[in-house]
Amino acid sequence: MARNSQHLRIKVLLFMGFVAIGVVIGVAVYVGFTMGGGQGRGASGEPGGGRDDSTLVNVLPLLAAVISSIITPLLTRLLGTPSENPADRVPLAAEALARKVRGERKAEARLRRLQDPAPMDIRWTRGDVCLSDHRHNVPDDATLAGAPEGHGGVAELAAAFAAHPHRRVVVLGPAGSGKSVLANRVTLAYLERRERGRAVPVILPIASWDVRRDGLTDWIVRCLVAQYEMLGMTAPAEDVARELLDRELILPVLDGFDQLPESVRSLAMRRLNAELDESVPLLLTSRPDAYAATVASTDVLTAATVLELLPVPLETACAYLASGAPPLRNADGELETVWAPVVHRLRHDPERTPAAALRTVLGSPLMIAMARQVCDGSREDPDRNPAVLLEDRFSTPERIERHLLDAYVPAVYGPSSGAPWTARKARRQLGFLARHARGHGGGTIAWWRLEAELPWPVRWFGPPLLASVCSGALLALLAPALSEDAFETYFGAKPASLLFPPAAIFWIVGFGLTLAILSYDRPSWTDSERRRRSTGRRALLVTTLVALEALHTWQSAEQMPEQVCQETRQLSLGVTAALLVAFFDARRTAQPVTLPGRDNVTVIVRWLGRGLLLGAALGAPTGALTCLLNTCLDQGRDPGWSAGLALGSGALIGGFIGCVAVLAMSVFHAGARTVDVQAVPSPERSLTQDRRTALVRAVLVALLSSLLLLAARLPRAAEAGGIEQICGLLWLSLAPATLALSAWGRFLTARVWFGLTGRLPWRLLTFLKDAHARGVLRQTGALYQFRHLRLQERLSARPPGRG
Numbered sequence: 001m002a003r004n005s006q007h008l009r010i011k012v013l014l015f016m017g018f019v020a021i022g023v024v025i026g027v028a029v030y031v032g033f034t035m036g037g038g039q040g041r042g043a044s045g046e047p048g049g050g051r052d053d054s055t056l057v058n059v060l061p062l063l064a065a066v067i068s069s070i071i072t073p074l075l076t077r078l079l080g081t082p083s084e085n086p087a088d089r090v091p092l093a094a095e096a097l098a099r100k101v102r103g104e105r106k107a108e109a110r111l112r113r114l115q116d117p118a119p120m121d122i123r124w125t126r127g128d129v130c131l132s133d134h135r136h137n138v139p140d141d142a143t144l145a146g147a148p149e150g151h152g153g154v155a156e157l158a159a160a161f162a163a164h165p166h167r168r169v170v171v172l173g174p175a176g177s178g179k180s181v182l183a184n185r186v187t188l189a190y191l192e193r194r195e196r197g198r199a200v201p202v203i204l205p206i207a208s209w210d211v212r213r214d215g216l217t218d219w220i221v222r223c224l225v226a227q228y229e230m231l232g233m234t235a236p237a238e239d240v241a242r243e244l245l246d247r248e249l250i251l252p253v254l255d256g257f258d259q260l261p262e263s264v265r266s267l268a269m270r271r272l273n274a275e276l277d278e279s280v281p282l283l284l285t286s287r288p289d290a291y292a293a294t295v296a297s298t299d300v301l302t303a304a305t306v307l308e309l310l311p312v313p314l315e316t317a318c319a320y321l322a323s324g325a326p327p328l329r330n331a332d333g334e335l336e337t338v339w340a341p342v343v344h345r346l347r348h349d350p351e352r353t354p355a356a357a358l359r360t361v362l363g364s365p366l367m368i369a370m371a372r373q374v375c376d377g378s379r380e381d382p383d384r385n386p387a388v389l390l391e392d393r394f395s396t397p398e399r400i401e402r403h404l405l406d407a408y409v410p411a412v413y414g415p416s417s418g419a420p421w422t423a424r425k426a427r428r429q430l431g432f433l434a435r436h437a438r439g440h441g442g443g444t445i446a447w448w449r450l451e452a453e454l455p456w457p458v459r460w461f462g463p464p465l466l467a468s469v470c471s472g473a474l475l476a477l478l479a480p481a482l483s484e485d486a487f488e489t490y491f492g493a494k495p496a497s498l499l500f501p502p503a504a505i506f507w508i509v510g511f512g513l514t515l516a517i518l519s520y521d522r523p524s525w526t527d528s529e530r531r532r533r534s535t536g537r538r539a540l541l542v543t544t545l546v547a548l549e550a551l552h553t554w555q556s557a558e559q560m561p562e563q564v565c566q567e568t569r570q571l572s573l574g575v576t577a578a579l580l581v582a583f584f585d586a587r588r589t590a591q592p593v594t595l596p597g598r599d600n601v602t603v604i605v606r607w608l609g610r611g612l613l614l615g616a617a618l619g620a621p622t623g624a625l626t627c628l629l630n631t632c633l634d635q636g637r638d639p640g641w642s643a644g645l646a647l648g649s650g651a652l653i654g655g656f657i658g659c660v661a662v663l664a665m666s667v668f669h670a671g672a673r674t675v676d677v678q679a680v681p682s683p684e685r686s687l688t689q690d691r692r693t694a695l696v697r698a699v700l701v702a703l704l705s706s707l708l709l710l711a712a713r714l715p716r717a718a719e720a721g722g723i724e725q726i727c728g729l730l731w732l733s734l735a736p737a738t739l740a741l742s743a744w745g746r747f748l749t750a751r752v753w754f755g756l757t758g759r760l761p762w763r764l765l766t767f768l769k770d771a772h773a774r775g776v777l778r779q780t781g782a783l784y785q786f787r788h789l790r791l792q793e794r795l796s797a798r799p800p801g802r803g
Helices: 002-034 052-077 086-111 152-164 177-192 216-227 237-246 264-276 288-297 314-323 340-348 354-361 365-374 386-390 397-412 423-438 449-452 456-478 486-493 503-519 528-557 561-582 600-635 639-670 683-713 723-740 742-757 764-771 789-797
Strands: 124-126 168-172 200-205 250-255 282-286 304-309 777-780 781-788
Touching: 052 639, 086 177, 086 200, 086 237, 152 168, 152 177, 168 288, 177 250, 216 237, 216 250, 216 264, 237 264, 250 486, 264 288, 282 288, 314 365, 314 528, 340 354, 340 386, 340 423, 354 386, 354 397, 365 397, 386 397, 386 777, 397 423, 397 764, 397 789, 423 449, 423 764, 423 781, 423 789, 449 742, 456 486, 456 503, 456 723, 456 742, 486 639, 486 723, 503 561, 503 723, 528 561, 561 723, 683 723, 683 742, 683 764, 683 781, 723 742, 764 777, 781 789
Parallel strands: 168 282, 168 304, 200 250, 250 282
Antiparallel strands: 124 304, 777 781
């Protein structure tokens, strides 16, 4: 109960602190907007004027309520919900996890049609003894198959884990041999045998393990927290996951050891042996060559038995294909299937015939599944009759495999499939995604990487243009709410009856182009090259800003039309705002981010403290120098008296603005952490997390930067070279810039462009989810991959058709 009380006290204190922050920000908004410009004028333009003080009383409770609604979920995420029964927390979490895993594995089995009508038996035999540990180090090794050197299947493997809770097994097999299917089926079979209080098998994609950075236990904990949020229902999810591991209630099923980078496989093997207790069970899958090379360079997996998957026997393949086809009556009135003539020839035709080539192809579980999908005897398409596979044109296994790969997508998206996309359109769009996966995608399809396929003008200028348009729309909403004097004081333009003032178009252009140039990046650049290019671009843009200011000064001296001067000034202010955003280090995020956890609180505090110091150190001298120069250029004042006052006022104004702006950008950086894209449950979840994080960060940045409006109330602010307009437009642009620089903001640009050009559907994630449900794609966390590399290569090689 003491821990429960501690959680409650921390929540109350943090809640009261955030409410206090909301009240302060509300005062800033009230002073900045309702009390007018920088010279103490009210909304009516008269000294001391303004709205009634009751406005403050009405606004602040509403603002506090909004702040509370934002902060309360964040507090729950940071602290969790205290458990009412700490002693029962871990056993209850283990049972809840078992139910969740069972539901997921059954859904995956349905997706792969393993239950239609029954799973195909996958057989294995003992692997090379040089890849296994010594027999006397392996617990009860004979239980794996009834006979020490016998063959076994899924049932025997699940029974071996159930009989010996500390077993470790490595399953080896080539591509398409059914390793992932075996892991899924063993997990389900073990859960069916599992007794209450025993370990829960959890499939984890080992490719998501950053071996150099994370320990094995830390990585498993992070995967559990990311995939199973229900662990945090009674306590912080990380604490529950770690307790489950400590009590040996997790059976890790590590799928895809060969998908780790080759450079870290040896380190991963050493960490597995060093960080796993002798009593911790394990199931590991890999391709044989990758595992054998790792063992040769390091050591075997301690206390593990190595099994190797066997090709599917011909009789098993024939029985599986026949059982999935509808029964028909032949000419003699007997029941058979469309596969019956093909099965007969498979059994009796000699070598070097199409039947012999088909026998070779049907040794792979992947090709058996494709043949079952493509050759279902549909009357809509004669090419889907299994007898086609025995034609003379299919004299080699390679030709049969190419035919199955080419016919797979049309079969999946055929007229009777109920798909909202035609087969030709789906083929064209999947071909685009296959080329993306082969090129910029690194073998995967990730929604945040699709912007790499955009034409460079769209990729460069799209997100900043979106941000500037959002700022313009916000400006249009503020126009009727503010007095003309206040609007002109903060934004340097008079409100108009149009969507937004015409002069604001030039600010949008200046801000959008400058932000685009500053935020442009390439993944191939090194850190030093990125810094060098960033410095050069900033220097070029500062020179452009000086030139614009000189042009504005010349236009004023030549008494150019007021509209022309205002447009030049707006263009200059747009460049200034974007430069300030870049100066405060607002940069695009490489991949999705999520709200911080409890372990990030110290990082956030450190970022905020550094932001305050940096803002004061940089802002105070800059503000002092700016005010001093403006005062010295004013010939109507005594330089001796004005210079000292200008230095103090400028330092106060600049330091205040610097602290607030850098503090806002500190929130931008510290207020999120990178999503483990291979551990998150789904792409939709990663997009939701990134969108939520982007919106929360934008709100926090907007609220903090609203304190900039107080700068207009500071002494001599009006003489600081248009500081009110800089503050107003910086406040106007920071939140939209935060959204545009997020992965979600850039994905919006890609989605609109590809939707308009027809290269991808508007509902892209729906299309990808549907392709996953149809078996075209497979999902690993937030990433999609094609079901097999051969399918990806075939789709990317053929030119897309029109549809």
